[in-house]
Amino acid sequence: MPETKALSEPQKALLKLGLARDIDLALHLPLRYEDETRIVKLRDAREGETAQIEATVTDIQVQYRPRRQLVVTVDDGSDTCVLRFFSFYPSQQKALAAGTRLRIRGELKGGFLGWQMVHPSWRPAGGDLPEALTPVYSTVAGLPQAYLRKAVLSGLVRADLSETVPTDAPPAPAQATRWTLRDSLQFLHHPTSDVSLAALEDHSHPAWQRLKAEELLAQQLSQQQSRREHDALRAPPLAALRGGLHEQLLAALPFQLTGAQRRVGEEIATSLARDRPMHRLLQGDVGSGKTIVAALAAAIAIDAGWQCALMAPTEILAEQHFRKLIGWLEPLLAPRGLRVAWLTGSQRKKERTEMLALVASGEAALVIGTHAVIQDQVQFKSLALAIIDEQHRFGVQQRLALRGKMQEPGREPHLLMMSATPIPRTLAMSYYADLDVSTIDELPPGRTPVVTKLISDSRRDEVIERIRGQLAEGRQVYWVCPLIEESENVDLTNATATHEALSGALPGVMVGLLHSRMPVPEKKAVMSLFTGGQMGVLVSTTVIEVGVDVPNASLMVIEHAERFGLSQLHQLRGRVGRGAAASACVLLYSAGDSGRVGETARARLKAMAETNDGFEIARRDLEIRGPGEFLGARQSGAPLLRFADLLTDTALLEWARGVAPAMLDRHPALAAQHISRWLGGKSEFLKA
Numbered sequence: 290m291p292e293t294k295a296l297s298e299p300q301k302a303l304l305k306l307g308l309a310r311d312i313d314l315a316l317h318l319p320l321r322y323e324d325e326t327r328i329v330k331l332r333d334a335r336e337g338e339t340a341q342i343e344a345t346v347t348d349i350q351v352q353y354r355p356r357r358q359l360v361v362t363v364d365d366g367s368d369t370c371v372l373r374f375f376s377f378y379p380s381q382q383k384a385l386a387a388g389t390r391l392r393i394r395g396e397l398k399g400g401f402l403g404w405q406m407v408h409p410s411w412r413p414a415g416g417d418l419p420e421a422l423t424p425v426y427s428t429v430a431g432l433p434q435a436y437l438r439k440a441v442l443s444g445l446v447r448a449d450l451s452e453t454v455p456t457d458a459p460p461a462p463a464q465a466t467r468w469t470l471r472d473s474l475q476f477l478h479h480p481t482s483d484v485s486l487a488a489l490e491d492h493s494h495p496a497w498q499r500l501k502a503e504e505l506l507a508q509q510l511s512q513q514q515s516r517r518e519h520d521a522l523r524a525p526p527l528a529a530l531r532g533g534l535h536e537q538l539l540a541a542l543p544f545q546l547t548g549a550q551r552r553v554g555e556e557i558a559t560s561l562a563r564d565r566p567m568h569r570l571l572q573g574d575v576g577s578g579k580t581i582v583a584a585l586a587a588a589i590a591i592d593a594g595w596q597c598a599l600m601a602p603t604e605i606l607a608e609q610h611f612r613k614l615i616g617w618l619e620p621l622l623a624p625r626g627l628r629v630a631w632l633t634g635s636q637r638k639k640e641r642t643e644m645l646a647l648v649a650s651g652e653a654a655l656v657i658g659t660h661a662v663i664q665d666q667v668q669f670k671s672l673a674l675a676i677i678d679e680q681h682r683f684g685v686q687q688r689l690a691l692r693g694k695m696q697e698p699g700r701e702p703h704l705l706m707m708s709a710t711p712i713p714r715t716l717a718m719s720y721y722a723d724l725d726v727s728t729i730d731e732l733p734p735g736r737t738p739v740v741t742k743l744i745s746d747s748r749r750d751e752v753i754e755r756i757r758g759q760l761a762e763g764r765q766v767y768w769v770c771p772l773i774e775e776s777e778n779v780d781l782t783n784a785t786a787t788h789e790a791l792s793g794a795l796p797g798v799m800v801g802l803l804h805s806r807m808p809v810p811e812k813k814a815v816m817s818l819f820t821g822g823q824m825g826v827l828v829s830t831t832v833i834e835v836g837v838d839v840p841n842a843s844l845m846v847i848e849h850a851e852r853f854g855l856s857q858l859h860q861l862r863g864r865v866g867r868g869a870a871a872s873a874c875v876l877l878y879s880a881g882d883s884g885r886v887g888e889t890a891r892a893r894l895k896a897m898a899e900t901n902d903g904f905e906i907a908r909r910d911l912e913i914r915g916p917g918e919f920l921g922a923r924q925s926g927a928p929l930l931r932f933a934d935l936l937t938d939t940a941l942l943e944w945a946r947g948v949a950p951a952m953l954d955r956h957p958a959l960a961a962q963h964i965s966r967w968l969g970g971k972s973e974f975l976k977a
């Protein structure tokens with residue numbers, strides 16, 4: 290039996306970084322470079338520059354104030370520099386004795402007392418200077434740069450770097466194909482010192498372009514391949530019946546659909562009528578009216594004699610859907626002997642058993658609930674349409690489980706995913722290539738835009754005055770406190786304290802409190818008082834983030850708004866402005882100890898004050914945060930782009946989108962090689 294050696298600390302760290310194969314190492318590109326090819330004279334150096342000098346020690350002493358430190362003065366013939374070490378050993382003191390010549394590298398700080406370096410690296414002077422820039426890689430604890438450099442170098446030597454982009458593919462833009470993969474990688478790991486560091490750092494260098502083109506191609510290949518696999522699946526075709534439930538529901542609605550709702554409704558109906566499973570993302574700003582579109586899709590499925598499931602991430606949201614859809618659909622379903630079933634985790638056993646029986650017999654044409662919908666015991670008779678609200682709050686596994694609820698082998702239900710966080714077009718193109726996207730880009734008529742105000746926390750009293758004004762007009766108010774996961778207790782105090790303060794400041798007004806730790810029945814009781822209008826002010830942590838619909842609420846106060854993410858703020862703001870009354874959103878910010886709000890927080894607050902448009906918000910959010918978070922649960926295991934930037938590399942992305950299908954058709958082996966090189970085993974995750 291071969292001896293199995295335990296992995297060393299750095300080997301484990303390599304695996305943690307996902308650097309298992311030679312090619313993974315070769316593709317682990319430097320974050321930045323250090324220029325060790327040159328010795329500079331202190332006289333020519335610039336403040337803040339990381340410089341390499343050669344100099345002679347003229348003085349060495351241990352100082353004790355303001356704290357213990359080793360202070361070494363060196364002179365390179367043009368100027369002197371003081372080196373400070375706050376931790377040091379006797380052996381180092383010896384090696385730094387006066388008269389020694391050193392090669393020293395560190396960040397230069399100028400000041401009243403002349404040049405200084407804190408904890409520079411140093412070694413004896415002399416020896417060859419490297420010809421290439423020294424790469425600096427992103428690493429983790431337990432993996433020293435030197436070890437990583439060696440590992441990358443040997444990976445680079447051993448990896449198969451043969452070309453996979455077919456020769457008959459059109460050339461990539463920006464000269465990306467002038468460089469081979471091998472040359473690009475060798476260059477980027479060890480660039481010569483004459484190259485512009487700026488072109489390396491902003492990834493505009495042709496070698497970078499080449500790698501970005503490769504990366505985007507891998508992603509497109511993987512996505513389009515999964516789309517093809519998906520297209521090979523079958524689903525029951527669901528056609529709307531003339532005079533059926535769909536038409537009856539439309540006729541019964543108290544409002545007219547907006548043009549956008551009609552358009553996406555038709556897109557969905559067209560997909561449902563096919564014998565391939567629909568895989569569609571319905572995106573629309575908060576309040577744009579996605580629920581009725583979902584209900585109309587459900588009506589089509591029910592008309593065709595099948596069941597439909599609707600899953601929402603929280604019980605409050607699921608219940609809201611339940612009420613709304615029951616209101617709309619139950620009167621139409623009852624004459625057909627059909628019902629709506631309700632499944633959640635907090636349900637009593639008896640009710641649950643009843644509901645499960647309804648689902649299994651097919652009597653429940655529509656099943657609404659939380660994660661409880663996908664549990665093993667839930668057996669559908671004939672599920673043909675699965676709808677997921679706030680899809681980014683669900684994981685891949687959960688979506689797969691819902692799709693697996695169709696009982697027939699070889700067939701899958703149609704899938705409609707809804708989201709109020711619009712995905713910018715470039716993101717949709719690259720991450721959701723296997724997905725159709727329908728967009729509601731119009732709000733129902735009669736909405737007055739929400740006015741957003743940024744107000745310092747020190748002016749709380751004015752805000753409370755404002756609340757009084759709204760209450761006097763019979764309106765209702767949300768007050769949201771932040772939730773930070775690590776310190777739930779603190780948040781609770783925060784929300785509770787605010788609740789008490791507001792109760793005190795607003796005598797005679799019912800002020801409610803809602804937070805995630807409350808038992809579900811209590812939450813429901815509070816919600817129903819607010820929805821019913823008896824409760825004037827609702828203080829809550831972010832549990833109201835999604836879905837809550839109380840048109841009479843006209844003011845939203847968000848405390849510590851600087852701590853919230855941009856799309857979260859936008860979603861929260863979407864809770865007001867649902868009726869005809871003029872509505873406002875107050876973002877209370879607190880500058881904290883530093884006396885200043887951080888730069889990204891400021892950018893978020895500014896974006897909120899400047900626009901109400903969810904797409905513009907999403908675009909700015911992408912700018913501020915980068916693409917990772919948009920992908921929601923999908924990012925778990927999904928290969929985020931490491932090198933390409935979807936905002937700026939659109940030309941490369943278009944190229945990759947064009948090349949991928951032809952490559953899958955004509956060069957399947959190269960395509961497989963390319964995908965495996967870039968994505969390894971990770972491409973599976975993209976298929977959900």
Ligand code: ADP
Binds near residue numbers: 544546550576838
């Ligand atoms: P969201 O897209 O955020 O889920 P909802 O579906 O909850 O939005 O709709 C928000 C509110 O607008 C609901 O009260 C809904 O009944 C109402 N609504 C939806 N469509 C229209 C329409 N075309 N005209 C008027 N009101 C509408």
Ligand code: MG
Binds near residue numbers: 580
């Ligand atoms: Mg909704």
